[in-house]
Amino acid sequence: MEQIDFVTVEEQQRPRKRGGSQAVTEKTSAKKSPRQGAAREGYRRLTADIPADLHKRLKMQALMEDRSVTELIVQAAESFLRNRD
Template sequence: MEQIDFVTVEEQQRPRKRNGTTSAAAARTTKKVARQGAAREGYRRLTADIPADLHKRLKMQALMEDRSVTELIVQAAESFLRNRD
């Protein structure tokens, strides 16, 4: 079975760091940028280990709906909690 890597256009266009260093000129011209991997303002980062097949199904569904996996998970969590009340 062929492995498929899911990479967004933004990730493909993002310049890669070499050896974790940046040039002095780039450091001077860079405005305040969120740390890579940091949650957006008003959000919290959540890490969960899920079965590989479930992850694959989520990625495929997100692609078919032109949405992010995050959007699918947030919608599912909101629905779950709404039904618990």
């Protein structure tokens, strides 16, 4: 299968820097930033399989409230646990 690269006309006309991706790798490794996809400081990543329709409803609600799905789930979990005590 052939790989297709989507590049704008401006990107095609822009001169390329010599050194390629190696220069980018050296710059990013010097910053010592956290791994991509890693949980923020003080947080833990949680993975759960949920029904597709529930996921869609969560995303729609988050969009309507201008919040993230994470914020909705954290609020729901805190409310659930508070009511259990």
